[in-house]
Amino acid sequence: MSEKACCVTGHRDIPADKVDYVKSKLKEEIEKAIADGFTMFISGFAEGVDLLFAELVLEQKAQHPDLFLEAAIPYNNRLKSTDPLFRKCLEGCNGIKVQQEEYSQDCFMNRNRYMVALSSRVIAVYDGRDKGGTLSTMRYAHTMEREVREIRI
Numbered sequence: 001m002s003e004k005a006c007c008v009t010g011h012r013d014i015p016a017d018k019v020d021y022v023k024s025k026l027k028e029e030i031e032k033a034i035a036d037g038f039t040m041f042i043s044g045f046a047e048g049v050d051l052l053f054a055e056l057v058l059e060q061k062a063q064h065p066d067l068f069l070e071a072a073i074p075y076n077n078r079l080k081s082t083d084p085l086f087r088k089c090l091e092g093c094n095g096i097k098v099q100q101e102e103y104s105q106d107c108f109m110n111r112n113r114y115m116v117a118l119s120s121r122v123i124a125v126y127d128g129r130d131k132g133g134t135l136s137t138m139r140y141a142h143t144m145e146r147e148v149r150e151i152r153i
Helices: 016-035 049-061 076-080 084-092 107-118 133-143
Strands: 005-010 040-043 068-075 095-100 121-126 147-152
Touching: 005 016, 005 049, 005 107, 005 133, 016 049, 016 121, 016 147, 040 049, 040 107, 049 068, 049 084, 068 076, 068 084, 068 107, 076 095, 095 107, 107 133, 121 133, 133 147
Parallel strands: 005 040, 005 121, 040 068, 068 095, 121 147
Antiparallel strands: none
């Protein structure tokens, strides 16, 4: 890892009354990562936390043009999303890495492991549920001895 990379994991379904809190905490974590010398940010581009993170990194790129935002896309057809925020964030990316051509049951976990493997810091927005991709990614990050910065919701 030549660049210091930071990725995000979190839930797709953020309760409406927690969105502003999550945004402000993500913004704080991104600013802290930049202050700590991180220049590469990786988002899985799922709804919810991933896209909020990508949008906030793009906002930071206005003040820090050296930042690199990568979209880690789990499978090729995901690029066809018509979600306006997905499209806007994708256009602002410096790089796009598609994990695999076709959808498979494990494509999202493969994407998450890829992001963790590249990153020394993982920002996790987590609500305490006892299963799911966010928890699996946090556990994997701990196994890989990555720094995990948790935002509890």
